[in-house]
Amino acid sequence: MTKTTIKNDIVEHDSYxxxxxxxxxATTLEIDRExxxxxxxxxxxxxxxxxxxxxxxxxxxVSILLGRARASEDIDIIIPKIPFPTLKKxxxxxxxxxxxxxxxxxxSDIFDCLTEGLAVRYAKQKTMxxxxxxxxxxxxxHKLALQKTITVILPQGTLHISNLELQIAFKEKVLRSxxxxxxxxxxxxxxxGHLDKKLLQHYKEMLRDVH
Amino acid sequence: xxxxxxxQKERYRFIDQWADYVRTHSDxxxxxxxxVIINSCLRTASMTKEQYLAMxxxxxxxxxxxxxxxxxxxxxxxxLKNL
Numbered sequence: 001m002t003k004t005t006i007k008n009d010i011v012e013h014d015s016y017x018x019x020x021x022x023x024x025x026a027t028t029l030e031i032d033r034e035x036x037x038x039x040x041x042x043x044x045x046x047x048x049x050x051x052x053x054x055x056x057x058x059x060x061x062v063s064i065l066l067g068r069a070r071a072s073e074d075i076d077i078i079i080p081k082i083p084f085p086t087l088k089k090x091x092x093x094x095x096x097x098x099x100x101x102x103x104x105x106x107x108s109d110i111f112d113c114l115t116e117g118l119a120v121r122y123a124k125q126k127t128m129x130x131x132x133x134x135x136x137x138x139x140x141x142h143k144l145a146l147q148k149t150i151t152v153i154l155p156q157g158t159l160h161i162s163n164l165e166l167q168i169a170f171k172e173k174v175l176r177s178x179x180x181x182x183x184x185x186x187x188x189x190x191x192x193g194h195l196d197k198k199l200l201q202h203y204k205e206m207l208r209d210v211h
Numbered sequence: 212x213x214x215x216x217x218x219q220k221e222r223y224r225f226i227d228q229w230a231d232y233v234r235t236h237s238d239x240x241x242x243x244x245x246x247v248i249i250n251s252c253l254r255t256a257s258m259t260k261e262q263y264l265a266m267x268x269x270x271x272x273x274x275x276x277x278x279x280x281x282x283x284x285x286x287x288x289x290x291l292k293n294l
Contacts, residue, residue, distance in 0.1 A: 066233075
């Protein structure tokens with residue numbers, strides 16, 4: 001698929017021989033992207049996380065993964081409520097893989113934090129940025145995001161992101177900052193022809209009531 | 212048209228142009244360009260844990276529409292340094 005040539009010892013890949021991102025079906029997307037520091041963190045963290053719980057990535061990183069020209073210092077992840085023994089194993093596993101929690105240290109405090117509906121942040125040891133902001137699903141929208149995910153196949157692994165219609169509607173109707181509206185516009189443009197317009201409209205109406 | 216509106220219009224124009232580029236070029240092509248922004252932003256950011264958490268706290272309060280005392284840039288730097 002890729003044509004590679006060597007000119008003056010510089011390896012050049014012929015961009016036009018490669019394909020842009022592929023929407024395989026409503027739940028699968030393949031992106032042959034060069035990994036960024038954010039992608040590496042997301043893949044490393046979720047490889048551990050998915051051993052203990054389903055998860056969904058939401059918000060800014062979704063649009064960045066799909067090519068939006070901006071950075072973010074964190075990746076937002078929602079997980080269902082998990083019992084303390086499972087969380088303890090997860091925390092232990094993360095620690096073994098060189099992750100630490102920015103806001104709490106003890107397992108029980110991390111659990112309490114999540115129980116109170118707050119987010120916990122995880123980063124690699126000796127760093128703070130980028131980090132993962134993880135919280136429990138606490139409302140209908142979070143649960144919906146967890147139910148309807150898209151699997152993104154990257155060369156280095158897979159990630160589960162929220163369905164795009166929900167992301168667009170949430171950013172346009174609930175968050176509504178200039179940055180969020182721009183994220184929504186980007187997703188809408190790159191996924192043009194692959195979005196369920198009726199579903200998008202349904203989410204917009206649903207979230208208008210919520211807001 | 213106000214400056215803000217004109218600026219927003221220009222930003223939208225670029226977003227559309229870039230999204231079109233992403234749709235029509237290989238993933239390797241656009242992601243290499245995008246990674247220049249992502250990786251350089253992340254690698255130049257420098258804050259202590261306390262400063263970062265304070266910043267996120269203030270951001271959260273403001274998002275919820277709570278009354279957070281508006282600090283001048285000088286005051287904010289002083290506030291963060293004293294943490």
